[in-house]
Amino acid sequence: QHPTDEVFKASIKPRGSALGVVHPIPREELTTQRKDELYANIKMMLAGYVAEKIKYNTTSTGVSSDFRNAMRLAHSMVWNYGMGSNGFVGDYSVLLGDGLRQESRISEKMKDELNTEVQAILHKASQEVEAFLRSEWALVDVFAKTLIEREELDFDEIEAIFKEHGKERIKSNGTKAHPTQKPEGLLYRVLLSSTDVGDVVLDPFFGSGTT
Numbered sequence: 001q002h003p004t005d006e007v008f009k010a011s012i013k014p015r016g017s018a019l020g021v022v023h024p025i026p027r028e029e030l031t032t033q034r035k036d037e038l039y040a041n042i043k044m045m046l047a048g049y050v051a052e053k054i055k056y057n058t059t060s061t062g063v064s065s066d067f068r069n070a071m072r073l074a075h076s077m078v079w080n081y082g083m084g085s086n087g088f089v090g091d092y093s094v095l096l097g098d099g100l101r102q103e104s105r106i107s108e109k110m111k112d113e114l115n116t117e118v119q120a121i122l123h124k125a126s127q128e129v130e131a132f133l134r135s136e137w138a139l140v141d142v143f144a145k146t147l148i149e150r151e152e153l154d155f156d157e158i159e160a161i162f163k164e165h166g167k168e169r170i171k172s173n174g175t176k177a178h179p180t181q182k183p184e185g186l187l188y189r190v191l192l193s194s195t196d197v198g199d200v201v202l203d204p205f206f207g208s209g210t211t
């Protein structure tokens with residue numbers, strides 16, 4: 001489970017160059033991100049690539065955008081935020097120079113060590129995602145088949161699939177809550193991001209009307 005976000009919609013309707021999209025939203029308003037949140041984002045970005053490998057024993061060019069985003073984030077964790085496991089602390093990007101008047105003040109050896117740590121984060125995340133997907137493949141398979149049939153799944157439809165497999169996302173103090181009870185913080189964030197002042201909201205999740 002992601003430490004801060006919930007998926008409120010998944011779609012395979014093409015949008016521009018994207019063949020599909022998953023819409024996550026924070027359960028509550030956040031101003032900064034912790035290491036575990038960034039790492040969870042990387043795992044989410046690599047999930048499509050890993051799922052392709054498991055299902056088809058190969059991968060496709062559809063992972064290009066996810067790879068760019070995952071590598072950019074892992075790079076920032078190591079180079080900018082001191083979130084690697086090698087003990088390096090600081091924002092090393094300030095030592096790179098501008099390639100014109102300011103020369104780089106970081107050695108090639110240090111660059112290699114930082115970049116090795118970036119790959120270590122990506123490799124570890126990929127392994128953990130693969131182990132998780134394999135352990136929950138029955139759920140992944142049902143989710144994928146349902147998404148193909150309907151093209152889009154909203155929060156309640158996603159929750160119903162999870163509930164069917166005993167994996168309810170909605171909990172109150174660690175216990176399962178009513179299936180139509182949405183987390184208050186998540187509900188607030190969805191409304192804030194998808195409505196304008198003066199809009200009338202009946203049921204933002206298109207469920208039973210109980211929110």
